[in-house]
Amino acid sequence: MTVRPPIAMLAELTHRCPLSCPYCSNPVELTRVDRELDTDTWKSVLRQAADLGVLQLHLSGGEPASRRDLEELVSAARDAGLYTNLITSGIGLSERRLKALDDAGLDHIQLSLQGTNPEMADEIGGYAGGFKRKMMVADWIGAIGFPLTLNAVLHRRNLHQLPRAIEMAVEMGARRIEVATVQFHGWALKNRDTLMPTRAQAREADTIVAEARARLKGTLVIDYVPADYHSDYPKRCMGGWGTTGLNIAPDGKVLPCHAAETIPHLSFDNVRDRPLRDIWDHGAAFDAYRGTDWMQEPCRSCDRAKVDFGGCRCQAMAIVGDAAATDPVCIKSPHHGALEARAAAHSEAEADLIYRSPPLRSVEPAE
Amino acid sequence: MEGGAIPYLPRGVRLHHDRVREAWVLLAPERAIMLDAVGHAILSEIDGERSFSEITEALAVTYNAPAEDIAKDSAGFLGALRERRFLEVRS
Ligand code: SF4
Ligand code: SF4
Numbered sequence: 288m289t290v291r292p293p294i295a296m297l298a299e300l301t302h303r304c305p306l307s308c309p310y311c312s313n314p315v316e317l318t319r320v321d322r323e324l325d326t327d328t329w330k331s332v333l334r335q336a337a338d339l340g341v342l343q344l345h346l347s348g349g350e351p352a353s354r355r356d357l358e359e360l361v362s363a364a365r366d367a368g369l370y371t372n373l374i375t376s377g378i379g380l381s382e383r384r385l386k387a388l389d390d391a392g393l394d395h396i397q398l399s400l401q402g403t404n405p406e407m408a409d410e411i412g413g414y415a416g417g418f419k420r421k422m423m424v425a426d427w428i429g430a431i432g433f434p435l436t437l438n439a440v441l442h443r444r445n446l447h448q449l450p451r452a453i454e455m456a457v458e459m460g461a462r463r464i465e466v467a468t469v470q471f472h473g474w475a476l477k478n479r480d481t482l483m484p485t486r487a488q489a490r491e492a493d494t495i496v497a498e499a500r501a502r503l504k505g506t507l508v509i510d511y512v513p514a515d516y517h518s519d520y521p522k523r524c525m526g527g528w529g530t531t532g533l534n535i536a537p538d539g540k541v542l543p544c545h546a547a548e549t550i551p552h553l554s555f556d557n558v559r560d561r562p563l564r565d566i567w568d569h570g571a572a573f574d575a576y577r578g579t580d581w582m583q584e585p586c587r588s589c590d591r592a593k594v595d596f597g598g599c600r601c602q603a604m605a606i607v608g609d610a611a612a613t614d615p616v617c618i619k620s621p622h623h624g625a626l627e628a629r630a631a632a633h634s635e636a637e638a639d640l641i642y643r644s645p646p647l648r649s650v651e652p653a654e
Numbered sequence: 655m656e657g658g659a660i661p662y663l664p665r666g667v668r669l670h671h672d673r674v675r676e677a678w679v680l681l682a683p684e685r686a687i688m689l690d691a692v693g694h695a696i697l698s699e700i701d702g703e704r705s706f707s708e709i710t711e712a713l714a715v716t717y718n719a720p721a722e723d724i725a726k727d728s729a730g731f732l733g734a735l736r737e738r739r740f741l742e743v744r745s
Contacts, residue, residue, distance in 0.1 A: 340674035434666030462739040
């Protein structure tokens with residue numbers, strides 16, 4: 288198979304984050320601080336990515352502002368010719384750092400929103416004063432003139448705040464809002480009893496988004512990720528495994544998607560050991576589910592096989608126990624009925640939030 | 655698009671030559687739009703100073719095609735970019 292070059296790369300610079308959102312997509316096993324790639328290695332990875340064909344770089348984490356060398360990495364990315372997007376909670380950014388990022392050539396900022404008021408946002412983020420700080424950061428972003436996308440993550444607790452989130456995006460002068468219903472990977476899997484929206488909430492969100500899209504046409508672009516467990520067909524994850532994008536974990540592991548480490552039989556190459564091009568073209572984890580040869584029925588003979596590539600491998604793993612199975616979100620999956628029943632049960636359950644814990648700072652003494 | 659309107663690429667949207675795919679792309683938040691020769695020709699004329707009709711007239715001369723046809727094609731293309739907020743207009 289000839290392998291097309293990737294378009295987008297998500298660089299998870301660190302798993303450190305001042306917040307502890309219970310739906311964080313970072314793996315439950317967080318990378319230790321002393322395992323993070325150093326500045327020079329990241330710079331080399333950025334150049335290799337551009338040489339490979341990557342156009343869009345997403346600097347993410349954890350909280351990427353937790354890295355003191357963020358400005359330096361942005362400037363290296365721009366020098367390599369990459370379009371550079373910062374995905375941030377805003378915490379850790381000062382007006383001075385934002386100006387330095389502007390000087391470094393940062394193209395775009397995505398600011399996450401945990402809730403539309405301090406009560407909700409600070410409870411979900413697990414960080415007192417976070418909302419207030421975020422609003423200051425939004426003002427600085429506006430004053431400097433960075434193009435802005437607001438990232439609203441929605442779940443049962445805060446879905447009623449969606450109309451206000453859309454209003455806030457307009458007030459902040461954002462050109463775009465991403466309305467993303469929580470995807471159940473990473474820490475979110477532990478919190479399904481608290482975060483799973485009801486079917487009625489999911490349908491209401493569809494209506495709110497459709498109405499706002501019509502009303503705000505030309506002012507605000509709304510990209511929408513609907514509630515997965517309440518859909519009929521799965522998402523085309525990562526644009527198709529190994530076709531469009533790749534992730535670099537803080538320690539240099541190269542992943543076909545951010546949750547790929549939950550598939551236990553996959554092994555991942557590291558940029559410390561192997562050139563990025565070689566990993567993309569020939570790495571075992573990328574080969575595993577690239578194209579359609581690995582598929583089972585009903586995907587194998589389905590006319591949507593190249594539309595959604597059978598959905599999410601990590602979700603098939605987590606729920607069906609087989610990463611090559613049809614994503615159980617799909618109505619054609621034999622497990623779809625069970626998933627629906629589970630979604631309904633989760634959406635009616637009551638539980639406390641389980642917060643994400645911080646990564647270890649150094650090696651813990653053996654017990 | 656009105657003939658007198660002045661289109662421009664807002665901050666965060668830029669033309670980029672993709673040396674790997676040997677093609678021009680428009681880079682924007684969360685998007686990389688591969689451009690064909692026509693798309694690239696139109697966007698290269700946009701300088702934030704000349705009006706839409708000045709641009710289409712210049713293209714008509716370069717490509718030896720009727721200005722109305724060019725205006726019609728460009729309006730569709732630019733209109734779609736405008737809806738995604740990849741293009742802004744001032745009067
Ligand atoms: S989801 Fe929350 S905890 Fe996880 S990286 Fe983003 S802001 Fe931090
Ligand atoms: S059967 Fe597989 S390919 Fe067909 S729609 Fe469902 S997940 Fe997609």
